């Protein structure tokens with residue numbers, strides 16, 4: 001079963017590290033750190049499949065792709081392998097009482113503890129992947145602390161994080177840390193070409209994606225969407241005080257974008273008087289002031305001030321204008 005995309009692209013250091021290792025040398029836990037969208041999860045899944053594979057001898061990296069374990073492992077996060085447990089995102093602590101595991105995907109720290117206390121399905125190794133790991137509360141982290149200190153025999157822990165500083169030091173210190181770097185320009189071009197994106201579209205988003213495949217895919221999506229819809233979404237977020245990324249603000253689109261924002265602002269100010277937008281209150285004085293600031297931004301847009309900075313000025317002018 002060939003991999004559609006090479007899951008080790010970008011993870012050069014980690015690939016070199018595990019290529020040198022044999023299964024018997026695997027430590028009880030690893031933490032993959034690096035910016036989001038650079039392939040930490042893909043690498044960790046690939047490593048998990050390799051460690052569980054029955055057909056690759058003692059190799060820590062590189063599954064055979066054909067054994068029963070590999071077949072169960074499946075593709076792209078669709079694993080049905082009973083000895084591979086994966087959880088993505090924040091972990092809650094969970095209920096003390098109650099048997100059985102959450103089947104909704106909302107796995108909690110306590111579910112994991114119960115699951116890890118059980119015997120392996122195959123009698124061999126089990127792998128727990130906590131991707132983009134975050135703990136919803138200190139209690140949720142503390143509940144797992146004992147397992148990080150002393151994992152049950154045969155359990156390998158794999159964690160990924162773009163914000164390792166947010167993970168308890170006591171947990172981090174139990175893990176071997178490996179860095180996954182942003183993808184290079186060539187790697188990005190190759191990965192996006194494999195996904196069928198034409199070179200000129202890829203070229204437009206490369207710089208803004210900063211080596212993150214996830215971000216590049218988002219930007220390619222945004223580019224395909226009608227520009228006005230993108231600006232409207234940005235406006236809706238900014239006006240309630242969030243800080244959306246101004247993907248729409250490029251040298252070419254800035255002028256048109258600022259005009260569109262003026263229209264959106266006009267509509268937002270008028271909405272309460274027209275009986276629209278129930279429950280939304282707009283600060284009228286600040287709303288009018290925001291127009292002046294957008295005028296300033298339009299003037300700035302004709303200079304060589306960066307489009308992102310112009311967008312940010314506009315965002316600050318409209319931020320929190322509306323309370324939900």
Ligand SMILES: [Zn+2]
Pocket residue numbers: 053054055056063064065066067068069070
């Ligand atoms: Zn295999």
